[in-house]
Amino acid sequence: MTAPQTRILTGDTPTGNLHIGHWVGSVQRRVELQDKHECFFLIANLHAFTTRADDPAAIRSDCIEIARDSMAMGVDPAKAAIFLQTEVPAILELTYLFAMLLPYNRVMRNPTLKDELKVKDLKDNYSFGFPLYTVGQCADILTFRAHAVPVGEDQVPHLELTREVARRFNKMYCGVPDKAPDEEHESLGGVFPIPVADVGKVGRLIGTDGVNKMSKSLGNAIHITDTPKKVKKKIGRIYTGQDSRDPNDPGEVDPAKNPLFQYLETFVTDESVIDDVRTRYAAGDNIGDGEVKMLVADAINELLDPMRERREQWASDDDVMDVLLEGSRKANALCEETLTMAKDAAKLRFFPRTIELGG
Ligand code: ATP
Ligand code: MG
DSSP, X not given: OOOTTOEXXXXXXXXXXXXXXXXXXXXXXXXXXXXXXXXXXEEOTTTTHHHHTTOHXXXXXXXXXXXXXXXXXXXXXXXXXXXXXXXOHHHHHHHHHHHHHSOHHHXXXXXXXXXXXXXXXXXXXXXXXXXXXXXXXHHHHHTTTOSEEEEOGGGHHHHHHHXXXXXXXXXXXXXXXXXXXXXXXXXXXXSSOOOEEEEOXXXXXXXXXXXXXXXXXXXXXXXXXXXXXXXXXXXXXXXXOSOSBOTTOTTSBOGGGOHHHHHHXXXXXXXXXXXXXXXXXXXXXOOHHHHHHHHHHHHHHHHHHHHHHHHHHTOOHHHHHHHHHHHHHHHHHHHHHHHHHHHHHTTOOOSOOOOOOOO
């Protein structure tokens, strides 16, 4: 649980529209947290260059799309700042500094990084910037001196790296004692709080391929922009050829073998409907996946309907750009302060500076 008065930072890479995995893993939490906490939601446009450096126009238009989708899902720009990574130079400057404090092998050991290289089929052809993005993510979080980070499960290893580099910085440059508990780093003079992951209702929603995490860039996602018909079609195509019942325990449905059950439990709100399906399935009733698929598709469409409506209200790119400008200004106000503190601590600051965005 997130303690009162904590600062929140999280974000998305502009690699496509938001999907229902984002909602359950992180965005739903953002919408809850924005009422009580200072919230910053980042659009990691530089990190999108890890896989899309050849298509900067698509990254740019996805920045607008992600901001629009977030607001459609319920993020309120009057409560939370939505901003662009590349409009906040302090983040990039701290990335460089943190890269000096993390052993190369430690960065490469990150299991999420390894997994991404594998599922995105990058083999040995990934850029130097690909592993560097994990260091950049430490800076995304720490430049905001964030206390909590609402993320899906895949981001937890990144958070661990962030916590390590924050501890190292505070000990090396701020005199925080070696054995100081994480919660005391700030009060002991450390520039950075040691942030915690705040994993959403479902930490890892499976994609419609039934194998990988639902991801924008894997073509296995149900997006907020999908029409009701498309949602039905995508759900209808989910492969459920394997028997969903666990052969070692016929009474139990094994959701790992059938994403439909994860969707059922996640999106169908009526518990008695879920229980009924589970019971009939486990008893070997000829319920058929078709019926479950209908239930799931309807439930997802019910969730998406109000989001689709709100999305219409943000149809103007100019309106979205105004939100991003305002959010980026707010982000800079805080991040320049952090950068000053960090540069003072590391003896890197020589002159004052100010950053002004927009005209
Ligand atoms: P990409 O394919 O470009 O990596 P993505 O779909 O993984 O895109 P990100 O922008 O990397 O989306 O992630 C944004 C946030 O949403 C992160 O906190 C991530 O953990 C969360 N998230 C993404 N996909 C899922 C999922 N399938 N289940 C739960 N949380 C998710
Ligand atoms: Mg991802």
